[in-house]
Amino acid sequence: MNAVLFASDLPYWLQSIFRVLGGLVAVLLPAGTVVYLFLFKMLSFMQSRLGPMEAGPYGSMQLFAEVGKWLQKEDIVPANAQPEARIFKMAPLIVLASTFLLVVVVPFGPDALFTDFETGIFYALAVSSISVLGILIAGWASANKYSLLGGLRAAGQLVAYELPMVLAVIGVVIQAGTMNLQQIVVAQNTGSMFGWDGIGNPYVLTQFVAFIIFMISVQAELSQTPFDMPIAESELVSGYMTEYSGFRFLIFFIGEFATAGVFAMIASILFLGGWGVPFAWFGWTTIDSVDNWMNFAGPLILFAKMMALVFFIMWIRFSSPRLREDQLQRFAWKVLIPISLVNIMLTAVLKVAF
């Protein structure tokens, strides 16, 4: 690690400021791009309309207009929620906090990372479930029956889909032999398939089943259609978000799309080789021999892969109807979990065999 982006001889407080700013950029930039590109434009084109066109060229400033609108709105706390207004107000922040905690372990380049956790993926899966807490609090503290139903549905759903997600990741962990996200990236890019290292060894090929299960779980974890029962505009009237307005609704909104972005980043790290390109292209062998420019190219590569995955998430979201709660649970427990267990077994056997 000769080339260091955040030079380690900077004082700690300056590093911390850089990290906070970097985290903000890493969360908000993808979120904004996802919202504009997919929610505003792709959705509109799929629905044979233009989408926002007035604010900025092709409506590109629309997001800022929306944020400005939300910020101006009154921050309403329903009368029944008044006794616990503090908790009611806290809930969106918890949801957003889990997104920020998640991005901490995401590596963007050989040295462009916030922390280098040995148990990175373990940590990521753990903090991603904090958002359940926020959603449950939001549903309960709203003192609204629809919100309560939405919050309980969300809790049940997120718990059910944590499991296949973890199990899907275990396949990758077995194959890579590490829980460190950075080393998973390296393992994919330095790997080879049957002696050919032209594209490295992205785990989307060898762990295809795990990839599919992971993406389905992400879809459920994000409460995107077809798993959006906690929100369910047409039956629960946005579920746990019903009573939120103004700034706090905006936080939920940002949290939703930022989490989509961060999960897509993690998925691309686990399965698509993350920030890296196959090391054989440039004759690199280990992470220490990676050129310094990858610290700038890496985030862009990761961003591109993330966008490709978010595209699929959004595509499914915009075109499919919603499952029912019991059908979703049945799908998780009876289909996804057995398949992912079989996947783990096969991976372990093959790992030992080869």
Place this chain on the structure above:
Amino acid sequence: MFPLSSTTDTPTEAPRDTVREAELARILEALGAGVVDSLLKPNDDMWIRVTAETWRATAEKLKALGYTYFGYVSAIDWLPSPFGKSEDDASGPSGERDSTIKQGYTGGDTRFQVIARLVQPFTTIGINIKVDVADDVMAVDSWSSVFAGANWHEREAHEMFGIGFNGHPDLRNMYLPTDFEGHPMRKDFPLLARIVKPWPGIVDVEPLPGDDEEEGEAS
């Protein structure tokens, strides 16, 4: 393929409607003495009027006869409106209003009649059934145990006309507030909008196409 113009001023005299005649005979036989009066308009419809005692039995028997499709249950208030007819000019002389009750097809003895319609599915032969509602009782038996759909229709008739339905599970108001007084569809219930602002009468008769030349002779 079709004649260029088939304008007819009067419909041709309808031939005998053997299907409905047979059907009506079958019904009259089944209902027996319950039927007070009956009417058949060829190729159009059938009407019967039954006694209040046999009202529910009528439904059961007709259902057994194949009239399984429930059309509706409603009521008619035969009292001429004390507030005048629609075409009456509010600014003109009001005059003496005729308040004699004039019942429609198959006659009747009371101011209120409940009317229902049942249909034989597949043949679409329907029958209109009327029953007199005695003023002192103001109730008939409920059909809701025979035809489940009658439940809501009877609730509506109950609040709109004030007619009770014996044996109805739940005669709550359907449209009106619970504490609403009066029965809006009764003829003596004033239409408030007309009292606040009188109807101007007919002022907007639009010329009909092809009607220009024979302006006067229309009767």
Place this chain on the structure above:
Amino acid sequence: MTMLGDRQQLAYIASQAADARVNVELETEGMTLNIGPQHPATHGTLRIIARLDGEQVVWAEPSAGYMHRGYEKLTEVRTFPQVTALVNRIDWLGSFANEVPFILAAEKLMGVEAPSRAQHIRTILFELSRIANVSLFLGDLGVQLGAITPVFFAFRDREYVLNLIEGATGGRFHPNFDRIGGLKDDLPAGFIDETRIVMKKLRTFCDQIEDLLFGNEIFQSRTRGIGVIPKDVALSYGLSGANLRASGVDWDLRRDQDIPMAWNKTDFKVITHPDGDSFARCWVRLQEVRESTKIVDQLLDTIPAGPVMAKVPKIIKVPEGEAWVSTENPLGEMGYYVVSQGDQGPFRVKIRSASFNNISIVPWLLKGVYVPDIITILASLYFILGDIDR
């Protein structure tokens, strides 16, 4: 309980007993959920009071009346030609179809029959209203089930149909075009060619919706087996239209009834489905839009020349009598029982609207379903608030 077949009755009793047992065991107190009056799934102001046990509905009761406009009372102070302006607003998505049975009833009482060309045009506009109405249903169905894209397709293609209706009648939603004895005007120039093009577009739209929704596994798992209405229950509640045909009753007033409209001059299939569940109801409606486009195409080919108005007096006085006319409206059987006492206005008009009967089955149907299924069932029954409340 005579309205239930033995099988359903036993199943019903068993389910009630099971519920009672569970309730005694757990001693749980149900939660009462008010769905509506302001709720996206009721697309209007219907309120459904549902008592829930967890997410299961123990008891549900629709509460209508938030939009009652008293049309039956208002018709008594209108003249016959004025009534069409009122009844237009009953089912506001297929408004032309509302006028037709009333006008037919008035014509029946007067002994007038519209000229053949007027009958053809009436039937064309009637079917266009049906297409406009049901195509919106097909899009809305997606929204209720969480798929947001189909509704935009529906609005896009419905607009073509509304343009046609507007071109012919001058009104997009409330044409008020029917007159006793015929129609207000003849068709505008170019209407026939334009209609043919639009009918092609609508058939493409049906294909798109079929691909997008009906072929979707999630859609099928959400609708199949949900809200099953057996044939005899459907008849005893007076369900009509696609709701009845989806329960396997092969009955369509357009085909089975002899009324002065042009349907008997066309060749179309009456779509039925044996299942009686939500999927069947939606599927039947989709196929009906296709059939309607075919009916319109056939009528455009055979439309006769001639006047569009029979000779009727300028001031219409309807002779004494009573008449019942019902037609197969987009939502189901819509009928008018018109009583005239020889005046310019009707003495009593009973409006039998389809949705009123269709929704009255909801308390029976919602017992034991889950909250998301309430939405599916309501969407598949397809009601329009104006049609319930009148």
